[in-house]
Amino acid sequence: MTNFLKEITVRSREQISACFQCYRCTNGCPVAERMDIYPHRIMRYIQLGEREKVLSSKGLWECLMCNTCSIRCPNDIDVARVFETLRKVASEEGVTADDRIWGFDRLFLESIRHHGRLYELGTILNYKLQKKEFFKDAKMGITMMLKGRMGILPHRVKDKRHIKEVFERIKRR
Numbered sequence: 271m272t273n274f275l276k277e278i279t280v281r282s283r284e285q286i287s288a289c290f291q292c293y294r295c296t297n298g299c300p301v302a303e304r305m306d307i308y309p310h311r312i313m314r315y316i317q318l319g320e321r322e323k324v325l326s327s328k329g330l331w332e333c334l335m336c337n338t339c340s341i342r343c344p345n346d347i348d349v350a351r352v353f354e355t356l357r358k359v360a361s362e363e364g365v366t367a368d369d370r371i372w373g374f375d376r377l378f379l380e381s382i383r384h385h386g387r388l389y390e391l392g393t394i395l396n397y398k399l400q401k402k403e404f405f406k407d408a409k410m411g412i413t414m415m416l417k418g419r420m421g422i423l424p425h426r427v428k429d430k431r432h433i434k435e436v437f438e439r440i441k442r443r
């Protein structure tokens with residue numbers, strides 16, 4: 271077993287070595303065509319210890335975490351969880367292929383942690399501030415607000431205790 275395979279197996283708690291390349295994960299993935307490395311190939315490269323190739327893959331950041339691959343896997347490997355683990359490792363090591371996606375990911379999670387659900391307008395404004403892209407897509411944003419598709423104020427959930435617990439559980443993992 272390569273060191274990389276061991277590391278990702280331990281961190282994701284998934285039996286990556288059980289993957290026998292049936293392609294079912296890739297065949298069901300709604301964004302596979304956008305990925306530079308297909309999901310089943312990512313699994314194979316992990317087995318082979320191709321650390322750099324895997325962690326710098328843009329495909330990791332295209333993943334929608336929809337879990338289709340995990341449900342389809344005949345070996346019960348939670349492929350989405352493996353992807354999530356790879357994203358964490360990539361960001362810890364500063365090798366994120368696209369910092370815009372990771373930046374938005376963090377703001378998205380911060381909004382959920384704070385409000386209990388996504389505050390779209392706040393998240394987008396924070397993102398625009400970070401990227402200094404104040405007017406890009408402004409017209410679309412205004413149209414969405416006028417049509418009632420995006421609220422001006424955040425909607426908060428009443429009991430945020432559970433949300434806090436979920437975030438703490440993830441942090442401990």
Ligand code: SF4
Binds near residue numbers: 295298299301333337
């Ligand atoms: S979780 Fe990610 S890799 Fe898996 S099917 Fe969905 S988008 Fe594709």
Ligand code: SF4
Binds near residue numbers: 290343
């Ligand atoms: S579905 Fe499971 S066994 Fe098949 S290629 Fe994907 S991860 Fe490997």
